[in-house]
Amino acid sequence: MRTIGLMSGTSLDGVDAAYVETDGERIGRFGRTLTIPYPAGLRRDLRGLLDAAPALHAEGRLADHPALLDCARRLTEHHAEAVAALNLPADLIGFHGQTILHRPASRPGERGHTWQIGDAALLARRTGVEVVHDFRSADVAAGGQGAPLVPVFHRVLAEALPRPVAILNLGGVGNVTWIGRDGSLVAFDTGPANGPLDDWAMRTTGQDCDRDGLLALSGKPDGSVLARLAVHPYLAAPPPKSLDRLDFDRAIRESGAGALSPGDGAATLAAFCAACVAAAARHFPEPPSQWLVAGGGRRNPALMRALAAVLDAPVRPAEAAGWDGDALEAQAFGVLAARVARGLPLTFPGTTGAPRPMTGGRRVAAFA
Numbered sequence: 001m002r003t004i005g006l007m008s009g010t011s012l013d014g015v016d017a018a019y020v021e022t023d024g025e026r027i028g029r030f031g032r033t034l035t036i037p038y039p040a041g042l043r044r045d046l047r048g049l050l051d052a053a054p055a056l057h058a059e060g061r062l063a064d065h066p067a068l069l070d071c072a073r074r075l076t077e078h079h080a081e082a083v084a085a086l087n088l089p090a091d092l093i094g095f096h097g098q099t100i101l102h103r104p105a106s107r108p109g110e111r112g113h114t115w116q117i118g119d120a121a122l123l124a125r126r127t128g129v130e131v132v133h134d135f136r137s138a139d140v141a142a143g144g145q146g147a148p149l150v151p152v153f154h155r156v157l158a159e160a161l162p163r164p165v166a167i168l169n170l171g172g173v174g175n176v177t178w179i180g181r182d183g184s185l186v187a188f189d190t191g192p193a194n195g196p197l198d199d200w201a202m203r204t205t206g207q208d209c210d211r212d213g214l215l216a217l218s219g220k221p222d223g224s225v226l227a228r229l230a231v232h233p234y235l236a237a238p239p240p241k242s243l244d245r246l247d248f249d250r251a252i253r254e255s256g257a258g259a260l261s262p263g264d265g266a267a268t269l270a271a272f273c274a275a276c277v278a279a280a281a282r283h284f285p286e287p288p289s290q291w292l293v294a295g296g297g298r299r300n301p302a303l304m305r306a307l308a309a310v311l312d313a314p315v316r317p318a319e320a321a322g323w324d325g326d327a328l329e330a331q332a333f334g335v336l337a338a339r340v341a342r343g344l345p346l347t348f349p350g351t352t353g354a355p356r357p358m359t360g361g362r363r364v365a366a367f368a
């Protein structure tokens with residue numbers, strides 16, 4: 001199938017698009033990839049929605065809130081623009097949308113929620129292509145975490161690599177896929193990654209992110225703030241587990257990080273991201289032979305150095321394996337869309353804690 005995968009990640013920086021020819025089990029060919037950055041206004045409005053989402057959800061006003069519908073429409077138009085810019089014929093679009101709230105069940109019997117905004121019918125109309133969306137709900141409804149979804153794609157990619165291997169994505173949130181010698185998967189969210197760093201950079205410098213880690217490299221991690229953050233129960237909790245973009249905000253606020261200088265604060269948040277990954281490694285059945293790092297965080301030398309300092313195996317950018325580290329998530333949603341079309345499972349007990357391999361996703365026909 002000729003697929004286009006579209007991912008709007010938790011860092012809210014834009015939509016990534018990637019062309020993939022795939023049957024959902026193998027890659028035929030990767031094609032062009034691109035990113036359409038969101039204008040500052042949309043980014044700001046989405047950030048506001050993330051903050052408002054828990055209250056809107058509690059009040060039962062999430063589905064038809066005017067600001068939400070407006071953001072969903074603007075977001076979808078940028079996705080349509082990304083598809084048009086790729087300018088390639090496709091059979092299927094994998095449309096993740098934008099997560100604004102992620103609250104999977106925290107104990108058996110509890111009802112979880114995960115919310116991705118985006119108008120799949122509008123995207124199908126704009127593009128004239130069948131759209132697969134809502135990849136996470138079925139898993140959450142079955143008691144799974146609904147995230148991460150990329151591991152099954154990571155396993156396809158890593159087919160020829162020595163195992164065990166760990167593939168780390170550093171987006172707004174970090175997530176890892178450990179692939180064992182027999183292809184078994186252990187995957188979960190590691191902790192905050194660029195999200196708090198971006199917020200810190202915005203607050204202290206007015207910039208979208210700590211570009212090239214310059215701020216973090218100018219400071220030193222604060223040991224006592226790090227020690228307070230290191231005892232967060234999420235880190236020791238065994239997988240399956242996943243995070244909302246804002247899950248660590250309170251802990252970071254209460255850690256005293258806010259009183260640090262801009263450089264020391266950034267260095268501390270970078271060191272904490274790495275500490276979360278080191279804590280994640282303690283949940284693997286066997287140490288990985290290498291870490292392959294994808295996502296925007298691999299462009300931050302402060303983060304990459306912090307990782308190399310705390311991990312026992314070599315830490316390499318995804319490009320070391322011949323992959324495009326900016327496009328992996330978008331490519332994953334092309335492959336996942338093909339899996340939905342073929343009725344193949346998306347999630348597994350080892351990835352989301354789903355009770356069994358689970359199908360998911362919903363399809364909107366080309367001219368709905």
Ligand SMILES: Nc1ncnc2c1ncn2[C@@H]1O[C@H](COP(=O)(O)OP(=O)(O)OP(=O)(O)O)[C@@H](O)[C@H]1O
Nearest residue numbers: 009010011171172173194209211212295296299300
């Ligand atoms: N040159 C750079 N220097 C520092 N940080 C960078 C650089 N380039 C990208 N980043 C960081 O990467 C982030 C974007 O990463 P990415 O696109 O992988 O996240 P995402 O896909 O939105 O999030 P997620 O994977 O959690 O859904 C930016 O917000 C920024 O913090």
Ligand SMILES: CC(=O)N[C@H]1[C@@H]2OC[C@@H](O2)[C@@H](O)[C@@H]1O[C@H](C)C(=O)O
Nearest residue numbers: 010099102147148149150173175329
């Ligand atoms: C709920 C949600 O959108 N989670 C994202 C987020 O960003 C990174 C991490 O947290 C990961 O679990 C997930 O995205 C990727 C694409 C995934 O599901 O594999």
